[in-house]
Amino acid sequence: MSNKIEIVLPRMGESVDEATITGWLKNEGDKINEDDLIVEIATDKVDSEVPSEFSGILIKKLCNVNDVVKVGDPIAIIETDSVEPNLKKVEPLKKLDNLKKIDSGPIDFIKKGDSLIQKNISNESSRIYSPLVKNISKQEGVSINELDNIKGSGKNGRITKNDLLNYISNSKTTEKISENILSNELSDEIIEMSRMEKLISDHMISSKEKSAHVQAFIEADITNLWNWREKNKNTFFDRENEKITFTPIFIQIVAQVLREFPMLNISLDNYNIIKKKSINIGMATALSDGNLIVPVIKNADQFSLLGLVKKVNDLAKRARNGNLEPDEVKDGTYTISNVGVFDTLMGTPIINQPQVGILAFGAINKKPSVIETDKGDFIGIRYKIILSHSFDHRIVNGAKGGMFIKRIKELIEGWDNTFSI
Secondary structure, eight states: OOEEEEEEOOOOOTTOOEEEEEEESSOTTOEEOTTOEEEEEEOSSOEEEEEOSSOEEEEEEOOOTTOEEETTOEEEEEEESOOOTTSOBOOTTSSOTTSOOOOOSOOOTTTTHHHHHHHHHHTTSSSOOOHHHHHHHHHHTOOHHHHHTSOOOSGGGOOOHHHHHHHHHHHOTTOOOOTTBOSSTTSOBOOOOOHHHHHHHHHHHHHHHHSOEEEEEEEEEOHHHHHHHHHHHHHHHHHHSOOOOHHHHHHHHHHHHHHHOGGGSEEEETTEEEEOSSOOEEEOEEOTTSOEEOOEETTGGGSOHHHHHHHHHHHHHHHHTTOOOGGGGSOOSEEEEOGGGGTOSOOOOOOOTTOSEEEEEOOOEEEEEEEEETTEEEEEEEEEEEEEEEEETTTOOHHHHHHHHHHHHHHHHTOOTTOOO
16 A cells, blocks of 8 residues: 655754755656655755655655745655655645645556656666756757766766756857857856855845944964974874864964953844854855855864864865755854965955954965064065954954954964974
8 A cells, every 4th residue: 555755854953944945856756765865955054955765756746946945844745655653644635735636546657758758868877967957958959978978066066057058058059048048149148146156145245234344454474383384294194194284273373362352252132242152163165166155163272283173174175065064054153264275465354244253364475574683683584474354343443353363463473383283
């Protein structure tokens, strides 16, 4: 006897209550195995996919692309021959008043012939293609073999709509896709922002409207720290199989200074100041598609430098691979951005709400510098870096913001070259 079972939106972290449906990976009438990925979702933190908990046939999608669904709400119905005790059966004519009545009899596979044929064709490939990609490829005559050879920029190498459109544009110069692209080759291309780009845009505008941004700059001599890293990086990699970058070192220094300046480890709620007990430092991380994500190191002041190196490398790697958990990008109390990795001299970053400060580390460059000694001043070549501190002038005055980066400068310049990691 067959049963109809609801697939519900699973919980994806303590702070996530809802998600947006961004794409279906299975069609109605498709046979689904346990753990098959059936739908792509996106939260305000990370993107993910929902697997099926059991095998059966997808007989009804309960949500459309771009629908916002609450955690625990049903998103699809699957017909299966067996039901596990922890799965929820769909009661006849219940919870589905706003949908067409579900036929309890066998599925008419003849009516679903086209979709089944398309599914069989797609299954000739080991890769998963979204319905949109399959529809475009069918309309434009792109074969499965061609699809298999297209390099995808999506999660886990998945082909996105733009990947396919770029391929068609490059390989078939006489054909144009109508969606978002004008037919005239000389016309401008209209591209809608991705979901993440929209979120970042709204977040940045909101921050500029909410906080009174002020910047303070200071130049630090980072020669001692530079030489220490050069001396230890190869030995450290041989021992720990980890690269030691400047980011974990900067995080350790910032965490120490936040303990000394607790009024920068706060947030504002109207006229109420919320002092944070934990020092949770976010590190702005650039993704391969040009977007940005900020994984958070919780209780950063409790880590050793070795622990920070491993934590930073792990979060950065998983951020770029799209494998962060929702809880790993929340609850930050202060943020740093290492804009120097792009050879940027300095930057004026926008505060990551609801925090009140963000620190940008610029590029490290060799410069002629005046060196003061007890035998007089002389000119020497030193490594220099510019620090840029954006802070919320509603609560952080110029003196406090300036003293904060002055203390960071002192710790950078006073780095102990004999320190062992």
